[in-house]
Amino acid sequence: MEYYPMYEEFAIFELAIWLGLSAWIANATPVLGGGGKPIDGGGLFRDGRRILGDGKTIRGFIVGVFFGTLTGIGQFLAAPYLRPILALFVTITPEMDYVLSISIPAALLLSLGALTGDVVGSFIKRRVNVKSGDPSPFLDQVGFILMALIFAFPLMAPSPNFVIILILTTLGIHWLSNALGYLLGFKKNPW
Numbered sequence: 794m795e796y797y798p799m800y801e802e803f804a805i806f807e808l809a810i811w812l813g814l815s816a817w818i819a820n821a822t823p824v825l826g827g828g829g830k831p832i833d834g835g836g837l838f839r840d841g842r843r844i845l846g847d848g849k850t851i852r853g854f855i856v857g858v859f860f861g862t863l864t865g866i867g868q869f870l871a872a873p874y875l876r877p878i879l880a881l882f883v884t885i886t887p888e889m890d891y892v893l894s895i896s897i898p899a900a901l902l903l904s905l906g907a908l909t910g911d912v913v914g915s916f917i918k919r920r921v922n923v924k925s926g927d928p929s930p931f932l933d934q935v936g937f938i939l940m941a942l943i944f945a946f947p948l949m950a951p952s953p954n955f956v957i958i959l960i961l962t963t964l965g966i967h968w969l970s971n972a973l974g975y976l977l978g979f980k981k982n983p984w
C-alpha cells in the first residue's frame with residue numbers, strides 16, 4: 794500500500810472532530826429547542842442571584858442529549874463505511890480505530906457530560922455575577938467539552954493527542970463561528 798505521511802496528521806485531526814461531534818451537537822442544539830421551565834426552577838442561591846438562570850432549561854437539556862446521542866447513533870452506523878475509506882490514506886492504528894468505533898453509550902455520556910458542563914458553567918457564571926447570555930470565554934468554549942470527556946472516560950479513554958487536538962479545535966471553531974456571525978451581521982462583535 795502506498796503511504797502518505799502528511800495524511801497521518803490530517804487523520805488524527807479528523808478523528809478528533811469525530812470524537813467531539815456528539816458533544817458539539819449536544820451543546821449547539823438546546824438553543825433550537827430550549828424554553829419552558831428553567832432547571833433551577835427560578836430558585837436563588839445564597840448570594841441572592843439565580844442558581845443557573847433562565848438560559849438553562851429542562852427542555853434544552855433533553856434536546857441537547859437527544860441530538861447528541863442521535864449523532865452518536867449516526868456515527869456508530871457510519872463507522873464501518875468510513876473505515877475502508879480512511880484506510881486508503883493512512884494505516885489505521887489501534888488508537889485511531891478506537892476513536893472511530895465510538896459506541897452509542899459513549900456518545901450518550903459525551904452528550905450528558907456536555908450539557909452538565911454547560912450547567913456547571915452557568916452556575917459558576919452566576920456566582921461571579923455574569924448575567925445569563927453574557928459571555929465567559931473559557932467556560933463557554935471548552936467547559937462543555939472537558940466535562941463531556943470526563944463523563945465518557947469510563948467507557949472511552951482516547952489517547953491524549955486526540956484530546957488535545959479536540960480542545961484546540963473546539964476553541965478554533967468558536968472563534969470561527971463568532972467571526973462568521975460578525976461578518977454575516979448576526980453579532981455586534983467579532984469575538
Ligand code: CTP
Binds near residue numbers: 825850853911914926
Ligand atoms: N438552552 C436551554 N437549556 C439549556 C441550555 C441552553 O434552553 N440547558 C437555550 C437557552 O435558550 C439559552 C440558549 O440555549 O439562552 C443558549 O445557550 P447558552 O449560551 O448555553 O446559554 P446562555 O443564555 O448564554 O446562558 P448562560 O449565561 O447561563 O450560559
Ligand code: MG
Binds near residue numbers: 927928933
Ligand atoms: Mg451563552
